[in-house]
Amino acid sequence: MREVENPDPVIKFPQKLVREFQQLLNQLHEQGLTWLTITDVINNLGAVATWSMEQQQFVETYHVDSDTWSVGPASDSFTASWDLLRLCAEAGWAQPLADGGRDHTTPAALAVHQAKERLAAAMLADSTQQRASANTIAERASKAQSRPTTLKILATELLQRDTTIALETLLEAVPIRVGKWGERTVVLRNDWEPGEPSRENRLDRLEGVQRALRAARLQLHDVQTGEIADIHRLAADDVDPLEVRRIS
Structure with a gap:
């Protein structure tokens, strides 16, 4: 050989x-x-x-x-x-x-997508762990994106983090998931088993979610119209997610 x-x-x-x-x-x-x-x-x-x-x-x-x-x-x-x-x-x-x-294009596009995700996570880490200001983070990211883009992405990452923290003690008892709608909108999605539990039980559990959101000064809105939305809409099986915004 x-x-x-x-x-x-x-x-x-x-x-x-x-x-x-x-x-x-x-x-x-x-x-x-x-x-x-x-x-x-x-x-x-x-x-x-x-x-x-x-x-x-x-x-x-x-x-x-x-x-x-x-x-x-x-x-x-x-x-x-x-x-x-x-x-x-x-x-x-x-x-x-x-x-x-x-x-050549598809793997390169995936690499860019993954790099953007890493950049967003890094910006969040600098903000929450290193206490860097938004302006400092925007300057650090300037080679990759514009200042307005960085500020919007950072605001979304912080909102998603704060929403998750506000609801972390409830997410096991209530099948509500924190995620994103597109790149810069934080939403709540429901994940009920079809027909379970009863609507009354669902509404009762959602009341706890609503209280936690209010305590964190967060509010739900319709993702299409932007109008303030009732969390009870998430009691239905098939419903669009609701956008999370900070109470100004």
Whole structure:
């Protein structure tokens, strides 16, 4: 058997380790990333190794109809494709296409989206943990976005955080979720089991949510009209979320 060549003559890797690099590279080649080299694997070893382990995970599944168990991949084809896209986004690689072509845009767009999420989380951390002012944070983020954009995003992140804190003791008892509607609107969504509990029980639980919001000087609005909304609307199974705003 021909010895696997050391990828970099400057760094002397043990041959056993080089062969492991080659195995990872072979897995990537099987997924269509045929242009990659061992150097690409080494430069992104953490991401590639994590991806490889995820693809090799197996789960045991019970089949009710046949009263049997089977072992199979933990990831279905969609999840596997998503995992590969995330790897390409993290490593800065193009995504392979079924026809042999390459898609550079999709992984780059995902990388930008993830970077925006990290930036928003970092801004929130600087505001809440480091007590940096909004103007200071806007200056720090100026290479990525405008000052008005930073201030709006920071305000949304702080509102979502404060809403979650205000309701954290109630979220287990009341299936209400704090989230976002678009990028800059914080909302409350309901997550009731269909038909359970009774409407009267739901209304009673929502009263506690309303009191907690008022104590935190937060108010609910219709996401479409902007008008003040009654929290009791969230007692229905199929209803749009309600926007959270600060009471001025």
